[in-house]
Amino acid sequence: MKTNREIAEYTLEALRKAGADHAQCIVSHGNVDELNADSGEFSLMRTLFNSSVSMKVLKDGKKGTASVNKTDKETIDNAVKDCIAAAESSVADRAESIAELEKNEHFVVGVVEPDRDKLFDRLQEYLQDVSKEYPKVVIEQLISSFTRASTLLMNTNGVVYEYDYGGYDLSSMFSASEGEKSSSFVGYGGDFENLDNKLIDFGMMRILLEESEKQLDTKPVEGKFAGKIVITPACLDSILMVIFRNFISDTMLINGTSMWKDSLGKKVASDKLSVSTVPLDKRVVCGERFTAEGYRSENMDIIKDGVLKNFMLSQYGANKTGFTRAKNLSYNFAVQPGDESHDEIIRSIDRGILLNRFSGGMPSVNGDFSGVAKNSFLIENGKVTAPISETMISGNLADMLNNVIAVSADTVCDGVSILPWIAFDGITISGK
Amino acid sequence: MLKDLISHYRGELQDHTELRAQVNRNRGVALVGGNLVSNSRSEQSGVSARMYKNGVYGFASSAEYSDEIIREVLRAAEENAFFLSSRVKKNRGPLPPLKEGTIKLDREVKDAEQKRYIEFARELDSYIAEKYPKLASRSVNVRCDSMEKLLVVSNGHNSHSLSPRSFIYVTFTLQAADGVPVELYKVFGGGEYFDDVFSTPEKLYDGLEELYNALVQKAEGVYPDAGYKQVVMHPNLAGILAHEAVGHTVEADLVLGGSVAAHNLNKQVASEIVTMVDFAHTALGETAPLPIYVDDEGTLCEDAVLIKDGILVGYMNSRETANHFGMKPAGNARAYLFSDEPLIRMRNTAILPGKDKLEDIIASVDDGYYLTETNNGQADMTGEFMFGISMGYEIKNGKLGRAIRDTTISGVAFEMLKTVDMLSDDMIWTCSGMCGKKQPIPVGMGGPAIKCRVNIGGR
Structure with missing residues (x-):
């Protein structure tokens, strides 16, 4: 067995022979070349030869899954036994299913061969650029890799999707240091298809490097007040993820605790807010082309002009709740830009915080949240003034979406999401 | 248990080199409101090598595990170390030597059948459903993992180790009087195999009672003053x-x-x-x-x-x-x-x-x-x-x-x-x-x- 297709065919046949009524198998092969620098110096080069086989089976309406990272017959035969045994000891659930055949397709995205020398040169240039232009910044850890993979999904309904992709990613963790002072770390990065541009110019990198140096002399906000926050693109991604996991994900809808379970088609946010998941957007690098359940991915509106359009439900979640399956299961967010620049928005704010990172506890089921405003600045009378520390913000995620002051016209793409700055009102800000 | 295909390479390891074969096993069962939403077994195993050269490391790994692959992984790690060393030129000397020795495996590999996890979780879930009817939602999540490592080094201690962990996460949600759902979870288990930590569901009943009582108090709770x-x-x-x-x-x-x-x-x-x-x-x-x-x-x-x-x-x-x-x-x-x-x-x-x-x-x-x-x-x-x-x-x-x-x-x-x-x-x-x-x-x-x-x- 050499090819993904041969391995998948063998696995499905073995599952059928072992008693499966329906089955699905995902086979993947790939390589990763990765360069690492620690404390501004190159430290490690890694090469990973990866493979994986994951299988799902339905037997008498009962599901079992198993996954292994080897593709030899003995390993697959053992995994097949495990998978069937898991199904046999499971509970029949009519919501379980295997994707129906739509139209099979082979997707090819990105670059196939890495340029190891050029990647090294770009990273070295990045370290030199940072050292020259932002001398107080220390790159604590820099990781960049090229990943190439071929994945095939096949099921007993005849579905066959193949996806060959290759792309680069970057993760840079840095802080500023001067004498005995150091700033909080900033982690920033993303995905890109080629090495045409300087890495220091990637996404929000320059803004964050510059702000990191300003973060050496922070102070806590004084007292407690209800204020406004401007969430930057670097922070918005994780906030959106938390909101949607809390309100429209499988678990929260299946167990019925989502605050938005009856809100489909209704207004859940300010009409200034439109959010989609867009794995097929050209700006997204190697986005999802089919879901792990075997459905072709399409872009999808989640909130359009403040109205909840779709839940992020798997087919299982959809069958369980009676709602519709999500058209993709990615977290590639795109937020519709507004009319003013983020600078203009900041100018309109009397008192609040420019939030670059939020370090918070898990929000409550109802959306109540609290946490620390990291790498953030005070906004006073329309100007970004002091860098802050030991400042907490709290509020409610659902209320916050209804209190959008403005969405910026300018957006930042990091190869994963395309996001603006958004200003929200009604946040409790408390210092020491 | 991992087959030892790597020990005989010790004499061949150059500079400071580590050669490691490893398997991570994960077993998971999740019941949400009595529905079995996750029922999975996964294994990730393979071999890796890391070589230290003049102040930088080269590393390579493969999921496949055979003599041919071990040689390929050693060669790729060396190639990476040379590539980086030639581009960076740190020219640092070797690391100070370590005390040598061997630590052998002192416990056996165990692997419960999936049926055991499912039955335990279902029994616990049925008890919860009956005992605490006022809960708005409940979940029982069994997570077991283990890590077995076989390590051979050019200098230092060779070892064969095994670290299992087995946990059950129980999460309860109650609707508070003000309409807000409140949630709390408790983790049972520890750093042992499942059957060594969990004998019968009854042993967890006192812990469930503590969890429920705390949640009832939390539902009536107040927001702290910031x-x-x-x-x-x-x-x-x-x-x-x-x-x-x-x-x-x-x-x-x-x-x-x-x-x-x-x-x-x-x-x-x-x-x-x-x-x-x-x-x-x-x-x-x-x-x-x-x-x-x-x-x-x-x-x-x-x-x-x-x-x-x-x-x-x-x-x-x-x-x-x-x-x-x-x-x-x-x-x-x-x-x-x-x-x-x-x-x-x-x-x-x-x-x-x-x-x-x-x-x-x-x-x-x-x-x-x-x-x-x-x-x-x-x-x-x-x-x-x-x-x-x-x-x-x-x-x-x-x-x-x-x-x-x-x-x-x-x-x-x-x-x-x-x-x-x-x-x-x-x-x-x-x-x-x-x-x-x-x-x-x-x-x-x-x-x-x-x-x-x-x-x-x-x-």
Whole structure:
């Protein structure tokens, strides 16, 4: 067995022979070349030869899954036994299913061969650029890799999707240091298809490097007040993820605790807010082309002009709740830009915080949240003034979406999401 | 058990080279409201090699595991080390030699059938459904993992190790009178195989009752008053404090990256009743929750004392950072998967118990909070930390008051530790946590009840 297709065919046949009524198998092969620098110096080069086989089976309406990272017959035969045994000891659930055949397709995205020398040169240039232009910044850890993979999904309904992709990613963790002072770390990065541009110019990198140096002399906000926050693109991604996991994900809808379970088609946010998941957007690098359940991915509106359009439900979640399956299961967010620049928005704010990172506890089921405003600045009378520390913000995620002051016209793409700055009102800000 | 295909390569290993075969097994069963939403078994195994050359490392791994592949992985690791060394030209000499030896596997590999997990979870779930009909939702989540490693090094200790963990997470949600759903979870289990920790569901009933009663109190609870407050942290929080707020800042790679600990070695960073240790395998006369005997660089593990009587006295190191700081490596370099390189990681990190009784500590607080459960935590290089608080109580005039709803606390470690003026004389260990750095890794953490001052979030 050499090819993904041969391995998948063998696995499905073995599952059928072992008693499966329906089955699905995902086979993947790939390589990763990765360069690492620690404390501004190159430290490690890694090469990973990866493979994986994951299988799902339905037997008498009962599901079992198993996954292994080897593709030899003995390993697959053992995994097949495990998978069937898991199904046999499971509970029949009519919501379980295997994707129906739509139209099979082979997707090819990105670059196939890495340029190891050029990647090294770009990273070295990045370290030199940072050292020259932002001398107080220390790159604590820099990781960049090229990943190439071929994945095939096949099921007993005849579905066959193949996806060959290759792309680069970057993760840079840095802080500023001067004498005995150091700033909080900033982690920033993303995905890109080629090495045409300087890495220091990637996404929000320059803004964050510059702000990191300003973060050496922070102070806590004084007292407690209800204020406004401007969430930057670097922070918005994780906030959106938390909101949607809390309100429209499988678990929260299946167990019925989502605050938005009856809100489909209704207004859940300010009409200034439109959010989609867009794995097929050209700006997204190697986005999802089919879901792990075997459905072709399409872009999808989640909130359009403040109205909840779709839940992020798997087919299982959809069958369980009676709602519709999500058209993709990615977290590639795109937020519709507004009319003013983020600078203009900041100018309109009397008192609040420019939030670059939020370090918070898990929000409550109802959306109540609290946490620390990291790498953030005070906004006073329309100007970004002091860098802050030991400042907490709290509020409610659902209320916050209804209190959008403005969405910026300018957006930042990091190869994963395309996001603006958004200003929200009604946040409790408390210092020491 | 892993087949040993690597030991006979020891004589061939060049410079400093580590060759590691490893298998990680994960078993999972999740019941949400009685529905079996997850039922999975996964295994990730393979072989990797890492070679040190003139101040840089080359690494390669493969999921396949055969003589042919081992040779290919060794060759690729060497090629990567040469590539990087030729481009970077650090020209650093070899690392100081390690004590040599071999640690053999002292326990057997066990693997329960999936049926066992499912039946246990279903029985527990049925009991919960019947016993607590007022719950708005419930979930029972069985998570078992194990890590078996076979390590051969050109210099140092060779070893064969096995670390299993088995946990059941039970989450309850209640609808509070104000219409807000409130949630609380409890983790059962520890660093053993499933059948060694869980005999019958009945043994968990008392814990479920505690969870339910706490949730009922939380449903009737109030939002804390935001601000800088006196708090008593239950021992459940001490471990995460030791790990997140202090532990990360004294990992030598982060010290080199500019953490707050870089300028505080041999200085007072905590009140003098605070001592903190990263234990290797034995703590206070007992086996630590996740014992580590040899790390993935072949260093024989010893305890790393981090804070002694309030003074910062050491860092956690790899061989390379220990050489840089002129310290002795204590075996903190650990890798998660076969395809991961060793990173500086904590093992069993704890603040040591003090001399006070918990009831006396609570009685000493006029106006503050007793914080009993946490659901996550983060910290950074400055030592500024944040923990999510999922359960706690007001303290008024030395007595426990109303329960509180979810909140967050924060502080700056080396400032907050100076406010510690009482520590309880007992401690609790946990090991269900996964620490996230470049890779995840299971860690143990522990400590006593702690009286200190922190910022608390609220309405």
